Amino acid sequence: MGAWDEAREEEFAPFAAAGLEPGRVLEAGRDLFRVWTAAGALTAHPAGGLRAAGPVVAGDWVAVDTAETTAVVRGVLGRRSFFSRQAAGREVREQVLAANVDFALILLGLDRDYNQRRLDRYLVQARRGGVRPVVVLTKADLCRDPVGFVARTEYELKGVTVHAISVRSGYGLADLGAWLRPGSSCLLTGSSGVGKSTLVNHLAGEEVASTGAVRQSDGRGRATTTSTRGFLTGGAWVFDSPGLREVQLWGSDGDIAGAFADITELARGCRYGDCGHQGEPGCAVREALERGELSAERLSNYRKLRQELGATRESVQRARKKRSREIALLVRNYRKVSRE
Ligand SMILES: Nc1nc2c(ncn2[C@@H]2O[C@H](COP(=O)(O)OP(=O)(O)OP(=O)(O)O)[C@@H](O)[C@H]2O)c(=O)[nH]1
Ligand SMILES: [Mg+2]
Numbered sequence: 468m469g470a471w472d473e474a475r476e477e478e479f480a481p482f483a484a485a486g487l488e489p490g491r492v493l494e495a496g497r498d499l500f501r502v503w504t505a506a507g508a509l510t511a512h513p514a515g516g517l518r519a520a521g522p523v524v525a526g527d528w529v530a531v532d533t534a535e536t537t538a539v540v541r542g543v544l545g546r547r548s549f550f551s552r553q554a555a556g557r558e559v560r561e562q563v564l565a566a567n568v569d570f571a572l573i574l575l576g577l578d579r580d581y582n583q584r585r586l587d588r589y590l591v592q593a594r595r596g597g598v599r600p601v602v603v604l605t606k607a608d609l610c611r612d613p614v615g616f617v618a619r620t621e622y623e624l625k626g627v628t629v630h631a632i633s634v635r636s637g638y639g640l641a642d643l644g645a646w647l648r649p650g651s652s653c654l655l656t657g658s659s660g661v662g663k664s665t666l667v668n669h670l671a672g673e674e675v676a677s678t679g680a681v682r683q684s685d686g687r688g689r690a691t692t693t694s695t696r697g698f699l700t701g702g703a704w705v706f707d708s709p710g711l712r713e714v715q716l717w718g719s720d721g722d723i724a725g726a727f728a729d730i731t732e733l734a735r736g737c738r739y740g741d742c743g744h745q746g747e748p749g750c751a752v753r754e755a756l757e758r759g760e761l762s763a764e765r766l767s768n769y770r771k772l773r774q775e776l777g778a779t780r781e782s783v784q785r786a787r788k789k790r791s792r793e794i795a796l797l798v799r800n801y802r803k804v805s806r807e
């Protein structure tokens with residue numbers, strides 16, 4: 468999904484005919500991009516109107532005009548996958564952290580960060596953007612039983628690959644090779660302080676990203692990385708992203724159903740189509756729970772995430788209504804002014 472291939476070559480043909488070069492966005496600032504091109508990384512400005520179709524993000528393949536003194540990005544190729552969240556702050560909108568990634572390595576610290584519910588949110592986001600999730604439990608050197616945590620997580624998530632690693636001791640690092648083959652694109656995501664940038668530096672073999680100390684008091688880091696940044700390491704594209712304090716859910720019922728495919732599948736066997744799995748007769752979900760095939764925690768996370776999604780949807784609708792009221796008011800004022 469991330470690599471340059473024949474389909475992209477074809478999509479790029481009109482740009483090539485106009486003398487533009489293909490590039491991949493490593494970092495997207497407001498008015499300045501860091502772009503990888505065959506001739507090396509360069510700084511580029513967006514052409515006027517480029518963002519009309521939405522913001523350009525790290526991982527986008529773009530058409531670069533290098534004829535100017537400062538390169539200019541003139542076009543963006545279609546996105547095949549993305550990883551997003553609800554933007555931080557009070558604004559209700561979706562923010563894409565990286566585009567065209569094959570895998571989302573979801574990092575969770577084995578020190579104090581491990582949290583099943585948070586993990587489920589990341590899985591919903593990966594599902595939404597068509598990115599394969601891989602769970603990476605970090606700082607295995609600080610945990611007595613990394614193998615136990617891997618087993619427990621694999622049991623909970625059924626079908627998602629789980630690794631435990633330690634950059635400090637080297638434990639498990641070789642297992643990540645499968646996701647970092649030449650041409651593949653990986654996003655590193657997870658809470659602040661789990662060791663994303665530390666892993667990037669290890670993969671790059673040098674200090675390319677700054678890392679921060681975790682505050683002792685609460686085990687949380689100050690967000691050291693502030694925007695997504697891509698690096699080419701051994702032919703693989705690795706995108707380091709800012710740590711998320713809280714992954715706010717952004718998606719649809721379908722995204723949740725996909726991330727909880729086991730529950731969705733079981734629910735088909737419930738006697739009632741609208742079964743709430745709360746003690747109705749003939750409930751296949753509860754039966755699986757009793758047989759120990761599904762954990763109560765996973766079912767409860769599923770419920771909570773569905774509720775949360777409903778709440779997000781309501782606030783989106785409220786924001787839209789507010790906006791249309793504002794527009795109506797502007798129009799009314801404008802009419803009044805033009806009549807006078
Ligand atoms: N013990 C131990 N500490 C680690 C390991 N990996 C990273 N750390 C430490 O964890 C702290 C945070 O690491 P970062 O790499 O900055 O974390 P980050 O995920 O990039 O954080 P943000 O950029 O804020 O999102 C640093 O003090 C690292 O030295 C590990 O394998 N073992
Ligand atoms: Mg970082």
Ligand SMILES: [Zn+2]
Binds near residue numbers: 742
């Ligand atoms: Zn049921």
